[in-house]
Amino acid sequence: xxxxxxxxxxxxxxxxxxxxxxxxxxxxxxxVAAALTGGAAQYGVAIRNGFQLAADEINAQGGxxxxxxxxxxxxxxxxxEEGINxxxxxxxxxxxxxxxxxxxxxxxxxxxxxANGAKTVVFGxxxxxxxxxxxxxxxxxxxxxxxxVLPVTVATATKHxxxxxxxxxxxxxxxxxKSGYDVFKKVLEDQKLPVTTTETYVKGDVDFKAQLTKIKAxxxxxxxxxxxxxxxxxxxxxxxxLGIKAPFIGGNGxxxxxxxxxxxxAGEGTFVGxxxxxxxxxxxxKAFVAAYVKKYNAEPNQFAAQAFDALHxxxxxxxxxxxxxxxxxxxxxxxxxxxxxxxxxxxxxxxxRAAVTKTGKPGGWDAxxxxxxxxxxxxxxxxxxxx
Amino acid sequence: MEWFNDFWxxxxxxxxxxxxxxxxxxxxxxxxxxxxxxxxxxAFMGIxxxxxxxxxVNLDWSFGTVLLAGGIAPALVALIIGAPVLRLSGVYxxxxxxxxxxxxxxxxxxxxxTGGPEGLNGIPLATEGWHIALILxxxxxxxxxxxxxxxxxxxxxxxxDEVAARLMGINVDRYKLLxxxxxxxxxxxxxxxxxxxxxxxxxxxxxxxxxxxxxxxAVLGGTSSLIGPxxxxxxxxxxxxxxxxxxxxxxxxxGAVLVLVVLFLPKGLWESxxxxxxxxxxxxxxx
Numbered sequence: 001x002x003x004x005x006x007x008x009x010x011x012x013x014x015x016x017x018x019x020x021x022x023x024x025x026x027x028x029x030x031x032v033a034a035a036l037t038g039g040a041a042q043y044g045v046a047i048r049n050g051f052q053l054a055a056d057e058i059n060a061q062g063g064x065x066x067x068x069x070x071x072x073x074x075x076x077x078x079x080x081e082e083g084i085n086x087x088x089x090x091x092x093x094x095x096x097x098x099x100x101x102x103x104x105x106x107x108x109x110x111x112x113x114x115a116n117g118a119k120t121v122v123f124g125x126x127x128x129x130x131x132x133x134x135x136x137x138x139x140x141x142x143x144x145x146x147x148x149v150l151p152v153t154v155a156t157a158t159k160h161x162x163x164x165x166x167x168x169x170x171x172x173x174x175x176x177x178k179s180g181y182d183v184f185k186k187v188l189e190d191q192k193l194p195v196t197t198t199e200t201y202v203k204g205d206v207d208f209k210a211q212l213t214k215i216k217a218x219x220x221x222x223x224x225x226x227x228x229x230x231x232x233x234x235x236x237x238x239x240x241x242l243g244i245k246a247p248f249i250g251g252n253g254x255x256x257x258x259x260x261x262x263x264x265x266a267g268e269g270t271f272v273g274x275x276x277x278x279x280x281x282x283x284x285x286k287a288f289v290a291a292y293v294k295k296y297n298a299e300p301n302q303f304a305a306q307a308f309d310a311l312h313x314x315x316x317x318x319x320x321x322x323x324x325x326x327x328x329x330x331x332x333x334x335x336x337x338x339x340x341x342x343x344x345x346x347x348x349x350x351x352x353r354a355a356v357t358k359t360g361k362p363g364g365w366d367a368x369x370x371x372x373x374x375x376x377x378x379x380x381x382x383x384x385x386x387x
Numbered sequence: 388m389e390w391f392n393d394f395w396x397x398x399x400x401x402x403x404x405x406x407x408x409x410x411x412x413x414x415x416x417x418x419x420x421x422x423x424x425x426x427x428x429x430a431f432m433g434i435x436x437x438x439x440x441x442x443x444v445n446l447d448w449s450f451g452t453v454l455l456a457g458g459i460a461p462a463l464v465a466l467i468i469g470a471p472v473l474r475l476s477g478v479y480x481x482x483x484x485x486x487x488x489x490x491x492x493x494x495x496x497x498x499x500x501t502g503g504p505e506g507l508n509g510i511p512l513a514t515e516g517w518h519i520a521l522i523l524x525x526x527x528x529x530x531x532x533x534x535x536x537x538x539x540x541x542x543x544x545x546x547x548d549e550v551a552a553r554l555m556g557i558n559v560d561r562y563k564l565l566x567x568x569x570x571x572x573x574x575x576x577x578x579x580x581x582x583x584x585x586x587x588x589x590x591x592x593x594x595x596x597x598x599x600x601x602x603x604x605a606v607l608g609g610t611s612s613l614i615g616p617x618x619x620x621x622x623x624x625x626x627x628x629x630x631x632x633x634x635x636x637x638x639x640x641x642g643a644v645l646v647l648v649v650l651f652l653p654k655g656l657w658e659s660x661x662x663x664x665x666x667x668x669x670x671x672x673x674x
Contacts, residue, residue, distance in 0.1 A: 109587035
């Protein structure tokens with residue numbers, strides 16, 4: 001019984017803390033769920049850095065309509081249950097206006113419905129899987145889907161190399177490489193480019209000579225590769241070792257400067273499409289790269305750039321929203337304002353496009369953005385100047 | 388009541404996970420109690436999850452029948468593979484069941500209906516708190532009764548000495564198969580419950596890592612009683628959430644706690660004999 005009297009006191013303390021939180025209502029609380037530990041941490045950390053940089057920049061310029069942006073960052077470890085837990089914490093406990101993240105598409109499939117059900121905007125910056133925006137009208141993303149990038153990549157490479165037939169290799173046990181392959185397959189059918197052979201491997205393989213020997217025998221003009229960077233480097237090196245001279249065409253997994261450092265000259269002439277370019281001379285991108293290098297002393301990547309832009313997109317929408325202090329109404333107002341938001345950011349001009357869902361029900365909003373096409377020259381990404 | 392609503396809307400998934408993990412830990416406890424080191428429970432969970440999710444999404448069955456199907460499917464698989472696999476013992480059984488897990492994973496990866504490596508999304512939310520609580524209660528009650536029954540004694544005898552048990556007239560093969568299939572049933576139901584509150588399942592959730600996680604839960608808690616596995620699974624589920632405020636050091640502290648427990652309490656956290664001795668000493672001190 002001696003414990004009981006202390007209980008009301010702690011309740012008073014809690015309510016005092018809650019009141020203190022209300023007192024700073026001028027802050028706009030925005031949740032960020034990113035995989036800061038675990039296998040996807042390499043993306044998650046870059047994403048957090050991108051958001052932090054954008055928030056600092058916006059706040060230094062006086063915030064949005066005088067309100068400062070306050071980021072609440074949580075680690076979701078790239079796991080689906082953690083993704084749900086973090087989303088619930090951000091939405092129901094921290095009472096954020098909207099949530100960014102999670103890092104992986106798998107986590108989004110699990111956590112997205114939570115946010116959509118709570119009528120809170122969820123904004124993915126790195127989730128490319130198809131079907132994400134089918135979750136509901138509160139789901140947004142500025143991650144450009146493979147189905148928008150690959151047609152351009154393949155068409156550009158076909159024109160440049162005058163391709164007549166191609167071989168395909170992909171990892172068939174990974175969500176990312178498999179969905180990339182599905183898109184490639186459709187693109188090749190649409191563009192009527194014959195496939196000589198389709199080879200597969202599984203995650204963790206290091207020897208691709210059997211598949212590459214088969215590819216060599218069919219004599220393709222290019223090799224299309226839906227692979228992650230880890231495997232891609234070995235595939236390129238072993239292909240050159242076997243005497244395959246055809247250039248490579250890659251998906252989003254090739255967007256890694258490391259890949260071409262490792263594969264050295266084996267990757268020469270590779271065509272890659274990306275939503276972001278390190279060397280894009282647009283002033284918004286130059287400013288972003290400079291600020292990122294200054295703050296983190298490291299080169300930014302695509303994930304940081306997309307996160308950076310995402311917060312600016314949200315800020316652009318928030319400019320048009322009059323915050324009432326009623327959370328549910330504000331969340332709804334943001335959801336209605338966001339589709340109209342446009343920016344000219346680090347990844348170029350950006351706007352939303354209503355998603356076409358499989359069920360025909362109203363879905364969320366996808367990115368409407370033009371990809372950059374690179375060709376690898378001297379082990380470096382070089383913007384492709386098409387003629 | 389408002390604080391409860393707040394708490395529940397934030398942490399309901401976590402509470403659900405605690406319940407589901409408790410079921411999984413109990414499923415492996417059952418096979419361990421018969422002396423079988425089987426690592427197939429993650430695969431059985433996966434079979435249950437996929438069967439249940441596919442039935443809900445494609446055929447729109449009622450949740451009760453879906454859960455039952457999610458338990459029966461892996462139990463049937465366990466009956467079929469059990470006959471040859473259970474002739475092995477010790478680490479050889481562990482290896483064979485791990486290999487079985489890989490077979491299940493790769494099958495799911497290559498099937499069209501399961502969505503392959505991209506997984507199955509858009510599973511409707513059907514699991515509610517009382518479903519898990521009820522199933523967990525039935526499981527705990529059933530297992531507690533089982534322990535004190537003829538079957539439970541037979542499991543115990545097989546665990547202590549298989550040859551002696553056989554000599555006493557216990558049909559060792561049949562009891563092993565029973566433990567294996569019952570474990571598969573519980574794991575399958577756990578998988579079905581899990582699939583219906585996480586909206587999404589993919590083959591990578593039922594691989595080697597999860598098989599080891601399930602075993603860790605049971606071993607951390609201690610396998611000498613039913614409380615051990617439930618304690619172990621609760622701690623392993625809650626600890627990462629409780630340590631959230633440590634941010635970057637979270638995984639480090641989480642790991643350190645586990646190492647310390649294994650170092651100082653090698654028989655698990657809940658060892659009935661040690662806990663009884665502790666209370667006896669406490670009483671002795673007061674007298």
